[in-house]
């Protein structure tokens with residue numbers, strides 16, 4: 001993560017650049033490195049870097065996240081750039097994953113696709129979860145076995161087309177005789193007709209039914225990704241393929257952890273004494289594990305600590321990302337007179353020598369707060 005290039009450097013602007021400066025810099029670089037224009041090796045990579053940097057820095061919200069959290073704030077969010085390549089094998093019912101806006105197939109006969117949203121907790125992303133889904137789908141009518149004819153008897157042939165489903169008309173013209181074939185309107189091309197309709201389904205062969213399914217949600221999934229559960233959509237008429245069920249995943253927001261792709265960010269509060277003298281913390285990770293962390297004396301508000309491997313996995317099965325702890329130094333309130341005296345005494349003894357050297361400029365700090 002630290003090896004990723006600084007986005008401001010990528011665009012050749014300074015951290016305080018205005019949005020129009022950023023746009024100007026991007027346009028110039030994009031023109032220079034666009035693969036249609038620049039055939040040299042490396043141009044395409046550079047073009048992608050420039051575009052990725054612009055995507056973050058042109059969006060005030062993303063830019064602010066980047067200023068505060070670095071690449072962890074905007075980096076590889078699992079829902080983005082996921083192309084589904086190189087995987088498979090989540091059991092029988094999952095044959096592929098794709099974006100919710102992805103391909104949709106439909107044929108005239110096939111049953112309708114169903115869509116639903118499954119909400120899971122962030123903890124569920126760690127190992128995946130079995131979700132019980134109750135929904136209503138159109139299934140084949142049992143009493144008539146889907147034929148629509150009472151008692152399940154086979155439907156008689158259509159009289160209009162003699163069971164062929166087609167109407168053939170011989171036409172003569174100046175150029176000779178030809179046969180015009182059209183779909184039989186009486187049986188809609190099926191060749192059979194319902195004579196005494198099944199009372200359960202009114203002759204359609206289909207009924208709506210409540211069903212329950214266990215959906216295995218894989219570890220590492222992110223909001224916006226969609227599972228396709230093949231064949232669990234509506235049944236098609238008379239033996240046609242059923243549609244699919246599409247379950248879009250929504251990961252609920254967590255009260256303590258924010259997720260950025262495989263990485264998590266959380267805040268830890270220190271009082272000014274702990275921040276000044278250093279502290280031993282027990283950090284509770286997303287999986288509930290307690291991890292000891294020693295903070296050096298003099299830690300500043302906004303400082304960041306990394307716990308490697310305590311983030312979340314991704315769908316490609318890569319190792320868990322990292323957990324970032326953002327330090328927040330909390331100023332005490334409601335002090336007693338005695339406490340105020342102690343602090344006053346401390347204050348009198350403090351000099352500029354007790355300030356950190358690397359505090360940066362005031363303007364940088366203000367910018368990182370306002371994100372501009």
Ligand SMILES: [Zn+2]
Pocket residue numbers: 158159160161162163164165166184185186187188189190191192
């Ligand atoms: Zn017919």
Ligand SMILES: [Zn+2]
Pocket residue numbers: 141142143144145146147148149198199200201202203204205206
């Ligand atoms: Zn029926």
